[in-house]
């Protein structure tokens with residue numbers, strides 16, 4: 001069987017840096033976009049050229065930053081490079097993150113022609129005062145019109161990101177945001193709790209007492225309400241922060257994010273671009289986080305690096321089997337239904353997960369944070385070989401994951 005990878009492309013450009021953001025992204029650097037596109041193409045050719053045989057791309061994801069700042073012709077040229085170096089799987093999920101405040105006319109039609117089949121909108125809130133506080137550059141009206149344009153262009157898989165636990169956000173305002181977005185009939189939702197990061201304007205304002213810190217109890221109430229509401233609206237929660245609409249009366253939702261499932265199942269992915277991370281050939285690696293350095297590295301042809309690394313790789317760590325097992329637990333337990341399967345674990349590592357992690361599992365079960373669940377292997381047959389978080393542990397995930405760090 002040919003190897004297959006998820007491909008991640010990082011687009012580190014934004015119009016304005018949002019007040020809570022600590023991602024690898026830069027405002028005011030748009031002039032570098034053409035050189036950046038060339039560098040991405042060179043990196044694809046470099047990494048692809050080091051493969052012994054052309055591999056499959058099972059998903060492609062452009063994240064950021066603001067990928068929607070790049071034009072359709074720029075994406076078309078990147079896709080030519082991907083096609084030259086990888087087989088794009090006929091069912092590949094191909095996603096673009098879109099900021100609703102950046103769209104040019106006919107953008108979505110162009111994206112469809114290039115091959116995109118999924119859009120992930122960064123919405124965060126439906127209230128103008130909250131969007132202003134977050135320093136988002138778009139309005140809720142922009143979201144409505146972006147949603148309409150994407151549907152008109154034929155997109156049948158739309159995802160919306162929302163943030164809860166904002167300073168001074170009430171439960172009612174959060175409920176109104178979720179309800180308004182659900183009324184748009186999305187296929188997928190990601191709900192994230194605000195974290196206040198050092199080095200961001202939010203971090204500085206919180207330190208000086210200029211904004212109240214989010215109330216963790218209220219944030220928990222918001223999460224639990226959203227969980228119940230989304231379930232009642234036909235969404236299946238499949239990860240701590242992710243819900244997919246399930247139009248089938250039986251079976252699983254076809255709208256789970258295939259690209260992110262690859263991460264949570266601890267399967268290989270290749271990262272391209274400034275600050276991108278990858279995991280392949282037994283290594284986790286990261287690229288330089290400077291756009292200028294990235295472009296420079298990819299325009300010099302003196303570098304020799306073996307797959308999966310590129311001239312822009314800044315660090316690479318070999319993943320030994322113990323680490324791989326720990327990471328498989330930490331990532332897999334994020335999957336609220338699927339969890340970590342005993343049989344899959346044994347097939348991958350040649351040992352039982354309850355042998356390797358007997359102490360941790362025992363302890364976490366005593367606290368009511370883990371449970372054995374059933375895996376549906378067909379409509380009629382079930383097996384109970386799934387280790388997963390209990391419902392109450394979904395809010396305490398980090399405490400569980402910590403137990404699996406060596």
Ligand code: SF4
Nearest residue numbers: 014017018021064065
């Ligand atoms: S649009 Fe996204 S990546 Fe860009 S600054 Fe805002 S939160 Fe960060």
